[in-house]
Amino acid sequence: MSNQLLRQLPAVSQVLLEPSIVALIAIHGHEVVADAVRATLDFQRELILNGDAFDADQLTQNVAIRIQQQESSKLRTVINATGVLLHTNLGRAPLAEVAARAAAEAATGYFNLELDLATGKRSQRQHAVREWLCRLLGSESATAVNNCAAATVLVLRALAMGREVIVSRGQLVEIGGSFRIPDIMATSGAILREVGTTNITRIEDYERAITANTAMILRVHQSNYRVRGFTSSPPSEEIHALSRKRQVLFVDDIGSGALIDYARFGLPGEPLAADSIRAGADLVLFSGDKLLGGPQAGIIAGRKDLIETIERDPLMRAFRLDKMTLAALEATLRLYLRPEKALTEIPVLRQLNLSMDELRQRANQIVEAVRATIPAEARDDVTFVGGGSLPDQAYPTVVVALSPNEGADALARALRIGNPPVLSRVQGGQVLLDLRSIFAEQVELLINAVRQAACGLARQS
Ligand SMILES: *Cc1c(COP(=O)(O)O)cnc(C)c1O
Secondary structure, eight states, X not given: OHHHHHHHSOOHHHHTTSHHHHHHHHHHOHHHHXXXXXXXXXXXXXXXXXXXXXXXXXXXXXXXXXXXXXHSOSSOOOEEOSSOSBOGGGTSSOOOHHHHHHHHHHHXXXXXXXXXXXXXXXXXXXHHHHHHHHHHHTOSEEEEEXXXXXXXXXXXXXXXXXXXEEEEGGGOOEEETTEEHXXXXXXXXXXXXXXXXXXXXXXXXXXXXXXXXXXXXXXXXOTTOOOOSSOBXXXXXXXXXXXXXXXXXXXXXXXXXXXXXXXXXXXXXXXXXXXXXXXXXXXXEEESSSTTOSSSOEEEEEOHHHHHHHHHSTHHHHTOOOHHHHHHHHHHHHHTTSHHHHHHHSHHHHHHHOOHHHHHHHHXXXXXXXXXXXXXXXXXXXXOOBTTBSTXXXXXXXEEEEOOTTOHHHHHXXXXXXXXXXXXXXXXXXXXXXXXXXXXXXXXXXXXXXXHHHHHHHHHO
């Protein structure tokens, strides 16, 4: 039986003469198409050996699908229906329109990146963001590099190479993707001096550890985890007072870099960069693409003399921002000069600000539109902000729960490889589409994607 079917499979040369395949050759060239035909025939042969039927009409279509998948861009815009607003695998913070436009303008044109227009002389690229950062944070100076990991390495290298840096044992964190404080310390050439315990570190612990070779006290925000129960660590003001008295630096790596207080969303506990400066940190470090809602960047703000030392380090050049990122960062920072603008224009803030009623309305619209194709219902749920921020604080949301006959994993996969790709949450045998991270203008696209994925699955089974 299968032998007979195998004999029906056409030769590669024969398939290449089919009109639809000839058309593909005109677009993609002979080699790409011939490879795709060969791979498709190999796959078909395997299917037959596994007892499947052979459909000659389907063959040329499968070649076209294979080429389309292989030749299309690897990076694609996806719909984030996971509910996680700062999803590191999905590029963290989406940019505000004005920031994206600024980046595009910088990209396609010339740009006074390192040129002072008034004097015609060369200037520093960080000037574009320094002034805005100082105004927003109340700091003496500021600079920006590639990301917060780079900022940490740079600060340790420029200010503590060969000297001791005191860190609480409760803050020897791994942020993810091999960013571990002890490793970063080793890479930068600073010497880690651990103090205290996992749950308790007292100001006396810091004080006893200070020697003539101590360069700084580094505090690292517990971004992506929490220690609960019997815990304590000294407030910034106490660390500041100690660092003054013993003449060591106090550097505060707050990680997430909120420029407005997330307590307004019912999400307390994220340190504000401005608070850290006010409490006396010599330098504060944070990311541009977490709670700030801008492009990937690492911001260093604080004392002018220290920023100057840091900017003289040779690694500054290796970690510098490109013109598109700088333009996007400047535009994002300027939105914060009028916080009500930041709240409506920065996607992360805008999405957090959406009311449950608004989300329920959108969810019902989706349910109505897909119900004929797949069992669906809207319900209230909770989600997390993500991106190593606010790890234990559930945020209210609304989900569309889909119950496919073919199983949740199969539908989640079909959604992922659809057009546009949709990333969902699989939970309790259902596929959840979380409205908190779906943009208003994506709802129609999402409805189409769900229908297509569900129909595709039903056809296969
Ligand atoms: C996220 C984070 C970092 C790393 O920031 P990137 O911008 O991702 O390099 C460093 N420190 C803390 C405390 C963080 O939360």
